[in-house]
Amino acid sequence: MSNPALAPYASCETRSKGRQYPEDAPRYRSEYQRDRDRIVHSTAFRRLVYKTQVFVNHEGDLFRTRLTHSIEVAQIARTIARSLQLNETLCEAICLAHDLGHTPFGHAGQDALNACMRDYGGFEHNLQSLRVVDELEEHYAAFAGLNLTFETREGILKHCSLNNARRLGELGERFIRRRQPTLEAQIANLADEIAYNNHDLDDGLRAGLITVDELQQVPLFRRQYDVVMAEYPSLNGRRLVHEIVRRMIAYVVTDLIENTAAQLRAAAPADVEAVRSAPGPLVKFSEPVLAEHMALKRYLLDHVYRHYRVLRMTNKADAVISSLFKTFFARPDLLPTEHQQIASQMEAESGEAGRARAVADYIAGMTDRYAIVEHERLFDPAKRS
Known part of the structure; x- marks a missing residue:
């Protein structure tokens, strides 16, 4: 039954196109x-x-x-x-x-x-x-x-x-x-x-x-x-x-x-x-x-x-993201173990494009401060890995 509080052209869950994997309706x-x-x-x-x-x-x-x-x-x-x-x-x-x-x-x-x-x-x-x-x-x-x-x-x-x-x-x-x-x-x-x-x-x-x-x-x-x-x-x-x-x-x-x-x-x-x-x-x-x-x-x-x-920050961001990507793409063995496995699997399925996507997933998931820390770990000799 549609919700009477909603306009007829509103989205209503009873007319939803559903989920990719069927699930029981929530109670x-x-x-x-x-x-x-x-x-x-x-x-x-x-x-x-x-x-x-x-x-x-x-x-x-x-x-x-x-x-x-x-x-x-x-x-x-x-x-x-x-x-x-x-x-x-x-x-x-x-x-x-x-x-x-x-x-x-x-x-x-x-x-x-x-x-x-x-x-x-x-x-x-x-x-x-x-x-x-x-x-x-x-x-x-x-x-x-x-x-x-x-x-x-x-x-x-x-x-x-x-x-x-x-x-x-x-x-x-x-x-x-x-x-x-x-x-x-x-x-x-x-x-x-x-x-x-x-x-x-x-x-x-x-x-x-x-x-x-x-x-x-x-x-x-x-x-x-x-x-x-x-x-x-x-x-x-x-x-x-x-x-x-x-x-x-x-x-x-x-x-x-x-x-x-x-x-x-x-x-x-x-x-x-x-x-x-x-x-x-x-x-x-x-x-x-x-x-x-x-x-x-x-x-x-x-x-x-x-x-x-803001442009100075943008320039720093470009340097950090670009160097992280280039390094991890060239050396996926430097990724954390879990992400190494994912990159290996995705490369087996899709070649270099799969490896690149795995690296992009890892970088996109980072917070600002984690990206900065990862950059330091890779490129600052004084920083512990």
Whole structure:
């Protein structure tokens, strides 16, 4: 029986495409609750606490990590889903899992590992997140991975090339046929953007890379700054920043909910299949707010992500990841014993590409600090192995 609280076009577990390995239904929770709980209990989820969002973990205790980012994304997505009568639990599961495959050192680490894997199929963190939940997690006697539902796995796979899509069976079909994912997956995608746009701005201010005065050239920031200063003219410091950022988030989330509700009324999808068949995403900002959202994104690219202090970290990340990969690929006997065995098995199955993928799996699973320690163990003569 479908949930009467959900809209007819929401994802409902009774209409789920199921799991790769059939399991008895859970007695006291839904299938999507089971997905969420398996993600929270996974090893990869715990590692996110020491993986970079923008600033390497040891640079400060108060900067976002991949773990806090994932929790913030889930919180935003749940609000949007509930307001639109969509499946809040499925949204939460997707958001909590979306970065499980991210490398140490954020996007810099991903770019470095992708360059190392160029001749062996490349590396993309969305695909790696799927690989983590499908194959790499080791918790259950009956199967590898977490055996999540199709809908959660689909939501994790935000982007995918056609070549990779062809190897993913039913999960890759929407990229080949240019179909849409569920509304819950669409929400998770934009909740991710809302979270990192606003929270990277907050972290950039905390780090001193940008200032409140400089941000007043950004329309999204300036609008809320003016509102806050009119109401609280003596407010300053962290309280001023937090008040502005929380209002920025509320502003774009409100627009997304209201504009998406209008899109859904106009399209009137009868069910999830109608959502999948739509010519484009139905979860979207209004055009004016999208323009402001993108302007903030461009500002952060120019003034935070390309700041010399962040670029220095990026350069270090590239050096660490690249040297780890080259060394372990050339000398898999230097890997920890368990990973040596995995690399040997994967090489037997797929040649050098298999060995490279095993090394990439090992490196992608590292936290920032573990990657630094491994680098020291390999290249610092004074460091014990």
